[in-house]
Amino acid sequence: MKIAIIGGGPSGIIAAIEIKKRNPYFEVIIFEQKDSLGKKIKASGNGRCNIGNLNYNFSVYKNEKIVENILHDYDQEEYLKSLGILTKTLYDDYLYPVSESANNVLLILMNKLEELGVQIKLNAKLIDYDTKNDTVNLFFSDGAIVVDRVIFATGxxxxxxxxxxxxxxxxxxxxxxxxxxxxxxxTPIRVKENVKALFGQRLKALVSLEENEQIIHQEVGEVLFKKDGLSGIVIMNISSQIINKGCKNPKINTYLLNNEGSILSFDDFKIVALDNKNPLLTFVSESISNYVYELANIDKNKFLDEQDIKRLFSFLNPLSFHYLSAYDFDSSQVSLGGISFNNLDKDLSSKYENNVYFIGEVLDVDGPCGGYNLRWAIGSALYLSKNIK
Ligand SMILES: Cc1cc2nc3c(=O)[nH]c(=O)nc-3n(C[C@H](O)[C@H](O)[C@H](O)COP(=O)(O)OP(=O)(O)OC[C@H]3O[C@@H](n4cnc5c(N)ncnc54)[C@H](O)[C@@H]3O)c2cc1C
Structure with missing residues (x-):
């Protein structure tokens, strides 16, 4: 049996390892269009590889029921340990290799591929294919081959x-x-407001995606300001929500929190404001303070009266931004959309073509930041490898 895996990202690599482990006599070949495997693994988690997440609430994923069906058996820590990748958790439930090195994870996986005898063809770009009764013809820029099964792990x-x-x-x-x-x-997002003066600033807040006074998504996190918009994990998560939930005119409100973690109230603010010429400096950076004064159209050198305090607070909490657009694919960590599950049977094989399978990000699944997308890539590959015959 000759199995071609198109794409040498995490899903393709794991599928190759697991199929070969279970079926040592199969010929398993990874075809990768780039000059090396696993470039995204290497870049993941800022080079530290946030390889999974221990939150088993599958509602964070698009197509959550299908994802749950596929991933519910995937014990991330045990499985990764079986490959020699010991893990630890950071920030509550984010799973990382103990080495905190994405490069090491890739090297461990490459060693496994070698040990198992998986063949690797680099600079091999698939341009088309066709299926016959029992075989699949694969066409590359520089030739063609015939295989028994093809797995698309093309991202x-x-x-x-x-x-x-x-x-x-x-x-x-x-x-x-x-x-x-x-x-x-x-992705980061662009906003309608002119935030150039805030470039490089950070704001820790409860960040709320709202539309027509309705809360779509809320999360505490740090907003990083870009010249034309907002970034940071919480904003990247919101960028996916805006598209997946079909928001037409979304607004992002950032609410400052008090020491107890509740939204800073006007009363809390007033206590500070009555005693300080610039009460905003107690809560935000000078640049953000200047920005809010400007929004409120209040002279920052003046002593505030009760009305000014109210007005200033109304612009500070929440500080609001109107969504303009998302950054493009070049700045994006995951694709929304992909091959619809309506095309596939439960084992991730094609309904229309014999011997054709799909795994990983090429499918219509995406999760938030925090290790969920590698968990899907790895878990879906593991699931398929148990079912492929
Ligand atoms: C900068 C960055 C950081 C990230 N950090 C994290 C993180 O910390 N945690 C997390 O969970 N997720 C993270 N992700 C997301 C995660 O890396 C992806 O969801 C995951 O890599 C998808 O795996 P995949 O194998 O399905 O696809 P990919 O990793 O995209 O691999 C697909 C492979 O197929 C190859 N290919 C495509 N077309 C062809 C063709 N025609 N012929 C031959 N080869 C082809 C590609 O070259 C590629 O190597 C990050 C993504 C990015 C971009």
Missing amino acids: GKSSPNLGSDGALFPIFEKHGYKIEHLNPGL
Whole structure:
């Protein structure tokens, strides 16, 4: 049995390892268009590889029921340990390798591929394929081969410099697959306000995505200001929510919190404000303070009266931003959309073509920051490898 895995990202690598472990006599070949495997693994978690998450609430994923069905058996810590990747948790439930090195994770996986005898073809870009009764013909820029099974682990369109550029989606469409519309997910966002003066500032707050006075998503986190918008984990999560929830006119409100973690009240603020010429400096940086004074149209050199205090507070808490657009795929950590599950059977095989399978980000699944996307890539590969015959 000859199995081709197209794409040498985390899902392709894990599928190769697991299929070969279970079926040592299968010929397993990874075809990767780049000059090395696992470029996104190496870049993940800022080089530390946030490889999973111990929160088992699957509602964070798009297509949560299907994801739960596929991942519910995946014991991340045990499985990674079986590969020699010991893990630890940081920030409550984010899972990292104890080495905190994404490069080490990749090296461990590469050693496994070698030990098991998985073949690796680099600079091998698949451009098309067709299926016969029992075989699949694969066409590369420099030749063709025939295999018994093909697994597409080709990723989405995010960060094309790290590999997956989405070039195969039109080919999948030609083969009759429905592709859920692809959008950049987990990106910084541009806002309508002019925030240039806040460039480089940070603001820790309860960040709330709201539309028509309704809360769509809330999360405590740090907002980082860019020249034209906002970034930071919490904003990247919000960028995906805006698109996945189909928001038309979303607003991002940032609420300052008091020491107990509740939203800073006007009474809390007033106590400080009555005693201080510039009460904002108690809560935010000078640049943010200047920005709020300007929004409120109050001279920052003046002593505040009760009305000024009220007005200033109304602009500070919440500080509001109106969404303009998301950054594009170049700045995105995950693709929203992908191959629809309507095209697939439960074992992730194609409903239309014999011997064709899909795993990882190429499918219509995405999760927030925090290790959820690698968990899906690895877990879906593990699931398929148990079912493929
Ligand atoms: C900067 C960055 C940081 C991230 N950090 C984290 C993190 O810390 N934790 C987390 O959970 N997730 C993180 N992610 C997301 C995570 O890396 C991806 O969701 C995951 O890599 C998807 O795995 P995959 O194997 O499905 O696809 P990919 O990793 O995209 O791999 C697909 C592979 O297929 C190859 N390929 C595509 N088309 C072809 C073709 N036609 N022929 C041959 N080869 C092809 C590509 O070159 C690529 O190597 C991050 C993403 C980015 C961009």
